[in-house]
Amino acid sequence: MIKNVLTGCLLISMSAMSQSGFVPAIIVNNTGDSLHGKVNYHDWKKTPASIDFISFTNEKRNFNASSIRSFYILPTQERYESFIVDIDMTPADYVKVVAARILNPLSEQKQVFLLQIIKSTSLNFYVFKDHNKSHLYYSKDDGRPVELIDQYLFVEESESLRHNETYKQQLTSLAASCPEAVQKINNLSYSEDKVKKVMVQYLQCVNPVEVAEIKKDNSFFMRFGIVAGAMYNHFKFKGNGPLPKGSFSSNLSPVIGVSLDLALSRNHSRWHIVNEIIYKKYATGSRIFTHTFMYDYTTDVNISFSYLQLNTLLRYVFETGSSVKPYINAGMGNGYLFSVNKNTSHETYTTGNEKNYPAIDIPEKYERSLIAGAGINILNMQLEARYAGGNGFSPFVKLKSKISSQQLIFTYRF
Numbered sequence: 497m498i499k500n501v502l503t504g505c506l507l508i509s510m511s512a513m514s515q516s517g518f519v520p521a522i523i524v525n526n527t528g529d530s531l532h533g534k535v536n537y538h539d540w541k542k543t544p545a546s547i548d549f550i551s552f553t554n555e556k557r558n559f560n561a562s563s564i565r566s567f568y569i570l571p572t573q574e575r576y577e578s579f580i581v582d583i584d585m586t587p588a589d590y591v592k593v594v595a596a597r598i599l600n601p602l603s604e605q606k607q608v609f610l611l612q613i614i615k616s617t618s619l620n621f622y623v624f625k626d627h628n629k630s631h632l633y634y635s636k637d638d639g640r641p642v643e644l645i646d647q648y649l650f651v652e653e654s655e656s657l658r659h660n661e662t663y664k665q666q667l668t669s670l671a672a673s674c675p676e677a678v679q680k681i682n683n684l685s686y687s688e689d690k691v692k693k694v695m696v697q698y699l700q701c702v703n704p705v706e707v708a709e710i711k712k713d714n715s716f717f718m719r720f721g722i723v724a725g726a727m728y729n730h731f732k733f734k735g736n737g738p739l740p741k742g743s744f745s746s747n748l749s750p751v752i753g754v755s756l757d758l759a760l761s762r763n764h765s766r767w768h769i770v771n772e773i774i775y776k777k778y779a780t781g782s783r784i785f786t787h788t789f790m791y792d793y794t795t796d797v798n799i800s801f802s803y804l805q806l807n808t809l810l811r812y813v814f815e816t817g818s819s820v821k822p823y824i825n826a827g828m829g830n831g832y833l834f835s836v837n838k839n840t841s842h843e844t845y846t847t848g849n850e851k852n853y854p855a856i857d858i859p860e861k862y863e864r865s866l867i868a869g870a871g872i873n874i875l876n877m878q879l880e881a882r883y884a885g886g887n888g889f890s891p892f893v894k895l896k897s898k899i900s901s902q903q904l905i906f907t908y909r910f
């Protein structure tokens with residue numbers, strides 16, 4: 497059965513690889529018309545050279561920076577504008593600069609998408625990310641964006657390295673009318689967050705009544721999902737009483753539920769906190785033979801409990817540069833027993849007598865378990881193999897119920 501479930505999940509994942517993380521978006525084409533639909537969004541670490549778009553009429557198109565003016569991702573409130581800009585291609589890694597003995601800046605001009613961080617009538621701030629680094633741009637009065645320059649160059653005469661921090665002079669000139677902002681620039685590091693704060697302060701200084709559009713920091717990126725799968729549970733009792741003498745059957749339980757994936761911001765999206773609420777069922781039984789001096793008897797035990805469980809997992813996703821990403825996670829499960837389907841123990845004696853009583857007197861309502869797993873993320877699909885071990889349903893100190901399970905979990909994220 498597990499093999500069949502695994503095969504089915506793999507087939508579903510393979511069939512879905514042609515589909516992707518399409519989210520609501522608005523395209524503005526070169527004539528100024530707006531197109532509403534969905535864009536294939538990947539929480540980009542590098543600014544996309546092109547985007548895949550599906551209209552509400554199911555028309556599929558690919559747009560690059562020369563074919564549209566801009567696009568807007570609705571769930572994350574990200575606006576990308578198309579510009580022809582000069583891009584500093586000097587390696588950000590100074591070791592490469594020294595090794596290649598780069599004496600002068602390297603640059604190229606091309607049309608690209610820029611992520612807009614600040615939008616106002618007098619000042620705009622953008623970010624472009626490539627394989628080299630994050631490039632920061634500003635424009636005044638809707639002019640052409642200019643890159644803030646931060647680079648290392650090799651000095652041949654002294655066989656040394658020079659740090660060219662031109663961005664400080666650029667920002668000083670930009671914010672000259674606001675002394676409060678200028679005084680922070682000298683010790684300002686070249687980063688999106690630091691430069692953004694200076695620009696916001698400058699705007700508040702020169703025009704406090706203007707309301708600028710400022711992209712919010714996404715501390716968390718949230719996605720909901722549907723969970724389905726199966727778990728194969730094994731049961732073992734230890735301690736006093738007749739139950740530890742039995743060899744209890746395993747059971748295959750469906751897993752159905754929902755998930756909430758909280759990922760750190762796009763700069764730290766390898767780490768996720770995943771919460772799941774799932775349904776599961778424990779069902780087991782055993783026939784236990786007991787010999788005494790006076791008589792023999794057989795005990796038939798049948799147990800079936802239904803649970804709702806909250807899983808909280810810390811997940812690490814390995815960045816592969818593709819839509820297929822492996823991951824590992826570990827965490828805890830807190831299960832609540834909400835339905836006792838069966839809880840019987842029937843004794844049959846060689847004397848002909850019979851006796852019935854609960855297999856577990858007042859079962860433990862709360863089960864605590866430890867969970868570990870590994871899986872792959874394919875666009876919106878996740879397939880994971882897990883192992884879990886819990887304390888089970890015995891409330892007694894002198895009777896322990898140990899439950900372990902192998903699980904195959906499939907999640908579709910929206």
